Amino acid sequence: MIEVDRETEPYLASFAALEEQRRGEPRWVRWLRESAMERFMGLGFPTSRLEDWKFTSVSPITRMSFQLAPHRANGLSVSELEQLSFLNLGRPCLTFIDGHYSPKLSTPGVAEAGVRMGSLADALQEGSSVAQEHLGRHALYTDQAFAALNTAFLHDGAFLEVPKGVVMRAPIHLLFLFTAGGTPLVSHPRSLLLVGRESQVDIVESYVALGEGVYFTNAITELVLGENAIVNHYRLQRESPLSFHVATLQAEQGRASTLISHNISMGGALVRNEINSVLSGEGAECTLHGLYLATGLQHVDNHTVIDHARPHCSSREVYKGILDGQASAVFNGKIIVRKDAQKTDAKQTNKNLLLSDDATVNTKPQLEIYADDVKCTHGATIGQLNEEAVFYLRSRGISREEARKLLTYAFANEIVSRIQVAPIRSGLEELVPRQLGKYES
Amino acid sequence: MLEIKNLRASVDNNEILKGIDLSIRAGEVHAIMGPNGSGKSTLAQVLAGREAFAVTAGAVTYQGRDLLAMPPEERAREGIFLAFQYPVEIPGVSNLYFVRTALNTIRKQQGLEELDAMDFLALAKEKMKLLGIDETLMGRPVNEGFSGGEKKRNEILQMLVLEPKLAILDETDSGLDIDAVRIVADGVNALRSAERAILVVTHYQRLLNYIIPDHVHVLYNGRLVKSGDKNLALELEEKGYSWLEQGAAA
Numbered sequence: 274m275i276e277v278d279r280e281t282e283p284y285l286a287s288f289a290a291l292e293e294q295r296r297g298e299p300r301w302v303r304w305l306r307e308s309a310m311e312r313f314m315g316l317g318f319p320t321s322r323l324e325d326w327k328f329t330s331v332s333p334i335t336r337m338s339f340q341l342a343p344h345r346a347n348g349l350s351v352s353e354l355e356q357l358s359f360l361n362l363g364r365p366c367l368t369f370i371d372g373h374y375s376p377k378l379s380t381p382g383v384a385e386a387g388v389r390m391g392s393l394a395d396a397l398q399e400g401s402s403v404a405q406e407h408l409g410r411h412a413l414y415t416d417q418a419f420a421a422l423n424t425a426f427l428h429d430g431a432f433l434e435v436p437k438g439v440v441m442r443a444p445i446h447l448l449f450l451f452t453a454g455g456t457p458l459v460s461h462p463r464s465l466l467l468v469g470r471e472s473q474v475d476i477v478e479s480y481v482a483l484g485e486g487v488y489f490t491n492a493i494t495e496l497v498l499g500e501n502a503i504v505n506h507y508r509l510q511r512e513s514p515l516s517f518h519v520a521t522l523q524a525e526q527g528r529a530s531t532l533i534s535h536n537i538s539m540g541g542a543l544v545r546n547e548i549n550s551v552l553s554g555e556g557a558e559c560t561l562h563g564l565y566l567a568t569g570l571q572h573v574d575n576h577t578v579i580d581h582a583r584p585h586c587s588s589r590e591v592y593k594g595i596l597d598g599q600a601s602a603v604f605n606g607k608i609i610v611r612k613d614a615q616k617t618d619a620k621q622t623n624k625n626l627l628l629s630d631d632a633t634v635n636t637k638p639q640l641e642i643y644a645d646d647v648k649c650t651h652g653a654t655i656g657q658l659n660e661e662a663v664f665y666l667r668s669r670g671i672s673r674e675e676a677r678k679l680l681t682y683a684f685a686n687e688i689v690s691r692i693q694v695a696p697i698r699s700g701l702e703e704l705v706p707r708q709l710g711k712y713e714s
Numbered sequence: 715m716l717e718i719k720n721l722r723a724s725v726d727n728n729e730i731l732k733g734i735d736l737s738i739r740a741g742e743v744h745a746i747m748g749p750n751g752s753g754k755s756t757l758a759q760v761l762a763g764r765e766a767f768a769v770t771a772g773a774v775t776y777q778g779r780d781l782l783a784m785p786p787e788e789r790a791r792e793g794i795f796l797a798f799q800y801p802v803e804i805p806g807v808s809n810l811y812f813v814r815t816a817l818n819t820i821r822k823q824q825g826l827e828e829l830d831a832m833d834f835l836a837l838a839k840e841k842m843k844l845l846g847i848d849e850t851l852m853g854r855p856v857n858e859g860f861s862g863g864e865k866k867r868n869e870i871l872q873m874l875v876l877e878p879k880l881a882i883l884d885e886t887d888s889g890l891d892i893d894a895v896r897i898v899a900d901g902v903n904a905l906r907s908a909e910r911a912i913l914v915v916t917h918y919q920r921l922l923n924y925i926i927p928d929h930v931h932v933l934y935n936g937r938l939v940k941s942g943d944k945n946l947a948l949e950l951e952e953k954g955y956s957w958l959e960q961g962a963a964a
């Protein structure tokens with residue numbers, strides 16, 4: 274117990290120190306934050322005794338002390354930003370530096386009428402009633418320490434409200450930049466994305482480091498899809514090799530809505546992604562695609578939960594990992610089929626490619642099925658490059674290294690090729706091979 | 715062009731090639747026949763550089779160079795081509811991209827300019843037409859889901875595109891329909907020239923009606939136990955292999 278205190282105490286102190294700064298926030302936000310803090314102190318950081326954290330130790334995070342990232346006037350210019358951002362998606366774009374909205378680097382204007390897009394802090398300040406209705410209602414923190422911590426420090430992030438029947442033409446880019454170097458900082462970006470019925474939108478969240486140092490990102494995005502809404506959500510995480518990244522996407526899907534999530538992880542010392550969707554309307558469809566690349570001593574953990582709460586919903590999940598060096602990965606894909614959710618059709622696959630003898634992966638499907646008329650399949654593989662295929666390529670003049678790269682990229686390409694937004698796909702078609710090119714074996 | 719001397723090779727400590735001697739000159743066509751499991755594919759793969767087989771003795775010289783010291787890609791760049799008995803499926807890599815990459819790697823080695831996607835497509839289409847290959851096969855991942863015959867034709871397509879100096883065909887005729895055998899043979903014959911040599915591994919005399927060999931060898935239990943001209947193939951067709959057993963035991 275004493276140890277737990279030592280880990281959480283600094284967070285309590287920095288929470289208390291916020292008192293002054295957050296004086297102007299709405300009362301309900303304060304109440305939400307206070308109860309989340311209380312919960313966090315009660316829970317403490319997760320230990321490997323918890324089933325959900327069995328293979329991921331957060332001690333590298335708890336051992337360090339992080340300073341709550343201050344709002345700073347960063348000297349970054351728009352043109353510097355354009356060079357930095359690995360995806361040149363253009364506008365609209367919301368940029369956050371260490372979790373704080375940067376109006377100077379943002380272009381929130383969109384042509385479509387009625388769309389509201391900007392910083393969550395502003396929306397809260399203006400007393401948005403939909404924000405109040407949804408914030409903290411989807412990403413629950415009752416037994417999730419990191420969610421509790423994020424909620425306790427909740428301040429800013431993206432806020433998007435797409436009204437009914439709007440088809441957004443351009444993808445919306447939410448760019449989270451982190452300054453690495455100097456004092457290790459922690460930030461808790463919190464985003465709320467509300468997509469109305471019959472609307473369609475592509476949303477890209479990218480997490481990118483400015484520098485190579487240590488920092489800790491603890492992000493949460495709540496995403497709500499109305500009836501018949503269609504959302505392509507992209508999570509592109511490419512952070513500093515020393516960074517810690519814990520993040521949750523918590524979606525709630527209305528009747529006959531479609532969510533396609535693409536989750537690409539390419540960096541960080543310790544990465545934990547949670548992608549969860551509750552299919553709470555009949556006939557909803559959820560697709561989760563993931564690609565994780567790790568090398569050196571990196572650890573990447575993907576936990577997904579698809580909660581089939583209503584009948585006639587379908588879900589498709591494909592997660593693929595490529596691991597080199599002494600990297601380790603965890604995949605845990607939970608599919609819940611509630612008693613009510615007859616005619617559920619769920620399919621899950623996790624495939625891992627190990628490029629070195631020292632890389633490891635723990636993969637586990639977790640099916641909780643309470644209905645009887647359902648179709649659920651799952652499968653996981655862990656393998657090496659096919660030596661026969663390597664030889665086949667070499668026998669045609671292609672070098673061993675090229676052959677290995679080609680086959681490794683082909684493995685990743687199954688995920689990359691399914692990305693529909695052309696600039697994201699072509700960006701990744703360059704980035705993924707570049708990242709794989711850093712691998713030694 | 716190729717000089718094999720007392721070549722021995724094994725896998726997992728099982729000796730499969732037990733001393734092979736064979737000499738192939740430019741312009742020649744050699745055929746190797748022999749019962750299942752006698753080591754024909756092993757020989758073909760060892761020549762192409764498959765590391766799964768350990769060469770325990772002997773020497774192979776190719777165009778005056780020590781072939782065994784060369785990695786497989788270098789052999790390919792120096793003009794050796796193996797049409798696999800069982801071509802490998804490679805999901806996620808388009809056939810078109812694969813063959814173009816192979817050709818450009820080899821062209822680069824030869825100091826030639828690389829072909830761009832357009833020029834390559836034109837070349838590939840010409841060869842596909844020659845071999846009666848459906849154009850959609852080029853857009854698909856390498857060999858993935860190809861029928862047995864399509865895989866074999868795809869090997870010959872690669873051969874025609876890469877224009878090797880020494881082509882080794884491991885049972886390319888197996889699994890082909892009668893018309894396809896003829897088409898493939900025409901493809902091979904088109905490649906025949908005074909500078910090139912061809913080594914065909916086959917079970918069927920039929921192929922050798924189209925690709926007429928200068929020499930026929932019988933590989934039996936890891937050794938070349940008999941050599942002759944094209945008539946040896948006819949004799950084998952008639953008598954089978956059992957009459958050779960005595961020679962093999964020696």
Ligand SMILES: Nc1ncnc2c1ncn2[C@@H]1O[C@H](COP(=O)(O)OP(=O)(O)OP(=O)(O)O)[C@@H](O)[C@H]1O
Pocket residue numbers: 725726728730748749750751752753754755756757766799
């Ligand atoms: N990787 C391996 N491990 C163990 N044994 C092997 C391996 N590869 C080949 N062999 C054995 O070596 C022997 C020769 O095989 P090879 O494939 O060269 O025969 P082949 O003459 O080509 O036969 P076929 O006419 O059936 O194609 C066989 O007994 C085979 O089982």
Ligand SMILES: [Mg+2]
Pocket residue numbers: 754755756799884885
């Ligand atoms: Mg064989």
